[in-house]
Amino acid sequence: MSARLTEPVLRVDNLGVRFDTPRGAVNAVSGVSLTVGAGEVLGLVGESGSGKSVTLRALMRLLRRNATASGRVIWRGEDLLAAPERRLREVRGREIAMIFQEPMTALNPVLTIAQQIDESLVAHRNLDERARRARAVELLDLVGIPSASVRLDNYPHEFSGGMRQRAMIAIALAAEPSLLLADEPTTALDVTIQDQILKLLLGLVADLGMAMILVTHDLGVVAETCDRVCVMYAGRVVESGPVSAVFASPRHAYTHALLRSMPSGEAARQPLTPIQGQPPRLDRPIVGCAFAPRCAFVMDACRAATPPLMLVGEGREAACLAADRLAALETVA
């Protein structure tokens, strides 16, 4: 897989998201910067509470009222975090679309799939009724729903989980967005259906030249679908780079530990190498690297200040003081 050299369509600079709760402020996302280009799939991977979903929602300002976002989200030369609500409504759905983990909660249960696609077509495309119906059939076809013209008049509850996810993708594609934000789109699906949906998304990205940001907790999904990956921990991107390079030779101690903690298919029934302890709580200030208390490579300097993201290879960054030691480790092994 070669690194894509396309101009980024989206650039995020120093994104922060703070939630004000009755028990104090929670810094869910801090200092996140990333880019994604046309035809590129960027993976945002992390465990629960790492800030990956909040990051995705913050891009389109789909956050709860008690959230405050800072930084910049540059979309076609414009900062979406500073854009007026009216402009944002044009961007949402038309230029940037989003799909979610649980289609049943994202779809409207009292409208047919046809009506829901139509809503999107009316809002974003200048077509007459007949053309919209034809376009809706085309879209269901495109996402692999058989007998599209019949299924169009079904309600979401008449679809299986996989078909609902396909329907949601069809609705998202109705406005021909340039960027698709996918929040754990296959987490609720069975393995064989997950495989189908991921292949569908990859095909759409390639055929339509869309960019996609895929949020997932599953490193296997990242390995199979993403060009580049940002690994998140405790609200920060701790490592980013081309997937093949990051998986082959991680430069952040957390990525290293996470990859090593998974069963490899060899050495069956041998003890795995878990990461001890728990991720930190975000409602308390974190001094130094958030991973330091669980890290096997920790040094005094890690606890003193948050390590900055540093260039660790072509198109690769890591915020780890042990990056050199990790690199040496991989070449020895």
Place this chain on the structure above:
Amino acid sequence: MNAVAASAPLLEVDDLGKSFTLRRTAWDGLRGRAAPVLRAVNGVSFAVERGRTLGIVGESGCGKSTLARCLVRLLEPDNGSVRFEGVDVLRLEGAERRAFNRRVQMVFQDPYGSLNPRLSVGDCLSEALVVHDLARGPAVARRVEELLDLVHLPRDAADRYPHEFSGGQRQRIGIARALAVEPSLIIADEPVSALDVSVQAQIVNLFLELQERLGLALVFITHDLRLVRHVSHDLAVMYLGRVLETGPTERIFSAPRHPYTQALLAAAPQMTPRRRSRDEAVRGELPSPVAPPPGCAFHPRCPIAQPICRERVPALEPRGGDWPVACHLAGSGAS
């Protein structure tokens, strides 16, 4: 123990079946149709040896959780037999049934839902000890400490409540609760699915360690193929209530014989970034378990299906290989 008893499997399941009658919809009623019947588990047979792990994998609706509940009689099977140390479990009553319940324990996916929130961890563990009369007086507290040590929880955990613990720690409590009554067999239904990846490995290690130390047998039910490959000696692959293939885990992973097993393994995301393929591992949807396809339930999705596959349910047989597979075409060279 005589030679016959020692060689008998710890748990032997034969032709087990469990159906659920679903509620009739108004539409069914108007048309005079009977209430639909869901055959969740259908003719399932397997054996678990002492100290070994049987992994059961399958997608939703394959009946793996219903099967688990039948094994411990949380559900009563409709037909078939479950023999534990040669004794028919389904006929046990009263004290004998309680004794069986002690020997076979279950660990659930959701430790939040399976622990009583109003009991401290110590009370939860001692309750099990007292109910089964395994310890009395000061011995109870000693045993609780032992159990906490066994699952690597601090001893002061005894005075705390489930909500004070993280997901991984709660699963440790759930495992300690199962171990309290000194079982020989643990049925674990998706025990790590609700946990973060970095925490999953801790619990997997705990299972491996406990099995080694206590000689436990395990039935490990999961949808996670990487995990099942790592923990289980033997494997049973289920699809719509039936076992389609069962045998040594490593050999099935190296050379799956049933087209469904092949598809399942191909669909599971690999950890090694590879050239992207846009080809689906298998086409089509999972059929509804209420109306499974006739013949082999996998035939509508099967790339090599023949007319016979639509007509007859294939039996689970060796079919010229080293382990049984329920495919008419296995061993014929077609797969």
